[in-house]
Amino acid sequence: MSTIRAAPITIDGKAVGHVGFGMLGLSIPWAPVDYPVAVNLMKTALDQGANLWNGGIHYGTPQANSLHLLKYYFDKYPEDASRVVLSIKGAYDGKVGPDGSPDGIRASVDEAVKVLGGTKTIDVFECARVDPKVPIETSVKALAELVKEGKIGGIGLSEVSAETIRKSHAIHAISLVEIELSLFTPDPLKNDIADTCRELGIPIAAYCPIGRGLLTGKIRTPDDLEQDDFRRGLPRFQLGVFAQNFKLVEAVERIGKDKGVTTAQVALGWVCRQGAIPIPGSTNLERVAENCNPASLTDGDMAALHNILDTLPISGERYGGVHEKLLNA
Template sequence: MRITAMTLPVRPLGSQGLKASAQGLGCMGMSAFYSDADHKATDEESISVIHKALELGVTMLDTAEIYGPHTNETLVGKAIAGNRKAYVVATKFGITQNGPDGSPENVRRSVEGSLERLGIDCIDLYYMHRMDPKTPIETTIKELKELVNEGKVKYLGLSEVSPADLRKAHAVHPISAVQLEWSLWTRDAEAELIPTCRELGIGIVAYSPLGRGFLAAKYSSPDDLDKDDWRRNNPRFAGESFKKNLALVEKVKELAKAKGCTPGQLALAWVHHQGEDVFPIPGTKRIKYLEENVAAFGMKLSKNDIDALEKAVPHDQVVGERYEADFMHTAFDRYDKK
């Protein structure tokens, strides 16, 4: 499917006034964690992708201080320089070398650093990246509320939060968006977290909607990834798990061929069809894939299409946790829900 003259629509993200393109651009892979063995993007290439994204109506850019660390925010800052008002800038804090840190001191330190690296005076959407078991969520949100009052942050978000902590946070200051992993092969949030977001009028930002590239059928072996690529340590990309998950993707490829699109477009269209309150943020370092991703928004899936996809990739048949063991405890579905 080729991109046409369409551009993405802008929609309310949450119920506090934030508006963003129906699909955002995840910028993490431009600077950290991901690296295909056959292609390492330069900053110039990544900036060209960010500029092309705007032409296609993609206004929301997603980054974080931990990406690099710090270098991805600097990259995004360079890309938006001179055209800052055209973009919705979302960044995140709270993951440090010593683990999650939601202390007021770190909140303050982090926001000042992000503002400087991004070259802006206000962050549109500021997420707490991971919950800190040492700091009550209410304490963190109170400090974030001060940042809103000071004009350094417009809207607040949370990433990988439990439904219970989301309610606690929302009671202190309205939360506009929750970032969570959601794709054909990661559907844990559907049980409790997504219904909680919808009950509270909170927007849903779906990261890794293409299963970290796996659902796009880009990889036939872990050797397709650079030796430093974080995904080599991801349980779903390892050994026998990779082989079993690849068999699921083969079914997606068959359905995509019949539909006349790429596997990635079909998987991304499935996420879009979950509701207008869902904003996927697929990441890419190449204009070709950016255009494919944007084109996926215009795809129409019937109930039969959706049923066939979900039958092809049964959630309970995906092999492997979505994070390695030493990080999985920070994910919402393993978090203490006291």
């Protein structure tokens, strides 16, 4: 659990920096950011080594989403295209759900390629969720055809079980698995997902590595969230369980203070020690720089964090409702 990945992490032969940079933090569901401001955040992250960029076609509207922001960025900095490892999620509609059919996947990839307009290739394409109506083998075969055609560089998986990873990898090499992994969600370390990825040599991209902002320590009560903040609707932020969940934040804060680092940096350092690539998002320039410098944790730190996880269980589902049923599929 506390083993550092010794070798550099590569995705389809491209080296990935010590921490990825989540495009999620630059558009909805977080506060929208003007493109020039977002570009400054992205440039700062890249210059500090965060070169795994993760976005989604459904992060925004059909007229303004991650792909449009990326095109804007690479029009301004075309020389950065070769520096970035770009992972895009698609084949998903927030209202309808996933579409893992060959036609649905192809339409999603074609749309992404069209919006990027040749400014940047898609290094990895992920179906944002597994479509329960379509066998995973069918979806992966469709993605493999798109790799063969040169429309995408590799295949990623998002929110999948260990069994799905093995089934998929048997059909075509999987370049990346994206899962929620943090001190608030250490589940992949217990349900064979992380072990399977290590066995097969598949890099893990850890989304929400700071527990949707809880591990910044800035959110100390649910009332610290704006009224329209979507996190108010998530089970772990509800008044009835928040106090229990915040005990973990306070415990991690103490470790951070002892080391002279922030709570978020401890959280990111923990993810790195799992051999995963954290992909935090932020609309704050200072926070972006902070996120690019995870804490260096000792074996003693890791043991203390392991004890915290054992003694302070987290209450509440990750998403709740219909969205919860699509996790670890």
